[in-house]
Amino acid sequence: MRLEAAAIGFGFGGGAPVLDGVDLALESGRILGLTGKSGQGKSTLGRILARHLLPTRGRVLIDGAASPSTGFNPVQLVHQTAIFAVNPRWKIGRIVSEAFAPDESLLQAFGIRRQWFDRFPHELSGGELQRVALLRALAPGTRFLIADEITSMLDPIAQSEIWHALIDVSAKRDIGILAISHDLALLGRVAERTVTL
Template sequence: MLSASALRYCHDRHRDPVIDSVSLRVKAGEIVGLTGDSGAGKSTLGRLLAGLLRPQAGRIELDGTPLPRHGLQPVQLLMQTPELAVNPRWRIERILHEAWTPDTTLLEALSIRRDWYSRFPHELSGGELQRVTVARALAPGVRYLIADEISSMLDALTQAELWHALLQVVASRRMGMLVISHDAALLSRVANRCYRLNAGQLDALA
């Protein structure tokens, strides 16, 4: 289980915290939705849960132990803008193989073509590059995903294809996932339960 207890985080210590006493649990095989207004702190919470930010109070644990500080991280963050998650000077093959070597089944499920391998990130569309970052994040040992608005910049068909492939992998591996989105329809389709982040606090949605 990925658990957060009484998290507090403030971007500027002289201002009100963007995350204030937030507690959340995501079980293996469970998909939890998170929504909220722009600037409410959803992405900050996602980065905290993935270990990319350190809480100023509270704790984050995986099965009762702190997240590891080194090596492959069992909680991976998928970003809204994949361009910010890759090295623009690396070719796609090197990006894909940064953490592991994705198998053919996964590449086919995500519609990743071999002829992309010699290209640079700017030579792929946003949807194509997002598929690459998803494949890279699904290395063995990764148990939880934080999907932060990963399809909001994509057309409807690409969104549907990406989510279909991702949800199949998540289900087959019994991975847990936090889906951050403004899209209520998406959250109603994919999430087992949903929360709204407002004024630094989590409210459960019916």
């Protein structure tokens, strides 16, 4: 499968364009890096690809067709601060099983412990919660993952463990990953190719 941004244009509130004619293509099972200066529109493009925002111009296509606007979103987005992406009143067990029931091997691959399940999000560290957010995004229907600075707040060991698990999942389940980061060394390790916005 192929996720494509075709001639995407976007401006917040009708203001000056943040994105102006951007093209990008992500293939199943591949990891593509996306970098660029701060404020250049990387996160905005990620949100458009995941249909969290509608572009002002251009189209997001999956295998040449408009991406579905109802049902499970095959393009999942995870960003830097997982705490804003989860319901603070739900315990981790409920958050983890919101989209699907992950098997033991996936829990292990992401270093997720069952004893966390009875805690609330604020009772986990940032890195632990980020693992939970990633796991939740990897439901069976996920075909593409937009990973927006997902490990930039984490220590090098956590960063390496998470990316190992993601590289493995991408290969085994043929999931395409867009790795958005300022860290060119990280992108050099995880992505086959990096484009600059």
